[in-house]
Amino acid sequence: MRENILEAAVQLFAEYGYHAAPLRDIARLAGIQAASIYHHYPNKQSLLVEIMETHMKRLNSQLESILRKYDDPRERLRESIANHIRLHTTYKAEFFIIDTELRSLEEEPRARIIALRDEYDNLLQGLLYDGMERGIFRQSDTKVTTYAIIAMCTQVSSWFRSGGRLSVQQVIEIYYQMISQGLLLHPEGAHTQEEVARTLPPSSALGD
Numbered sequence: 001m002r003e004n005i006l007e008a009a010v011q012l013f014a015e016y017g018y019h020a021a022p023l024r025d026i027a028r029l030a031g032i033q034a035a036s037i038y039h040h041y042p043n044k045q046s047l048l049v050e051i052m053e054t055h056m057k058r059l060n061s062q063l064e065s066i067l068r069k070y071d072d073p074r075e076r077l078r079e080s081i082a083n084h085i086r087l088h089t090t091y092k093a094e095f096f097i098i099d100t101e102l103r104s105l106e107e108e109p110r111a112r113i114i115a116l117r118d119e120y121d122n123l124l125q126g127l128l129y130d131g132m133e134r135g136i137f138r139q140s141d142t143k144v145t146t147y148a149i150i151a152m153c154t155q156v157s158s159w160f161r162s163g164g165r166l167s168v169q170q171v172i173e174i175y176y177q178m179i180s181q182g183l184l185l186h187p188e189g190a191h192t193q194e195e196v197a198r199t200l201p202p203s204s205a206l207g208d
Helices: 002-016 023-030 034-039 044-069 073-090 092-100 107-133 142-159 168-183 193-198
Strands: none
Touching (some): 002 092, 023 034, 023 044, 044 073, 073 092, 073 107, 073 142, 092 142, 142 168
């Protein structure tokens, strides 16, 4: 039942916004009486917090696993890009809520979510800094570069459609090629444009 309630909250928060989605509508979509929600969640705010915490922690923990598993900065970069894109295309609504409803959180949970977001930024900055120190990535401002990578990869969820012209993996390869070409001191170590092109179907409309 908690899962049903969460799924209903995700759908309505993403479609109408947190403040425009009353608990009674969440309950109706979950197939229960409005009063029954209080057996599982004390209020609507707790639903928003659980959605945000669950998916930010998933994003962070999977990035931490990548950093433990791989030592080569190029492999870390590739897997980090893949992780970000896969999660944001699999959980579109959840990450949309994270990106748009931070302002709706009360002070204490907002601080927790911001801390999780900062943790993710710091992990990516550390990845980039390590690559620079080892002479693999060109020197750049790690904070600005991190923000650029996050913005690029997050935006995929706004246009990607499952079953369209490109698979998620093909999109990941394109994004890795673009990002790595800008970062690597020796770009020949990345996939060439011809190698990436060979994996793609004939061009048609963008966004699928």
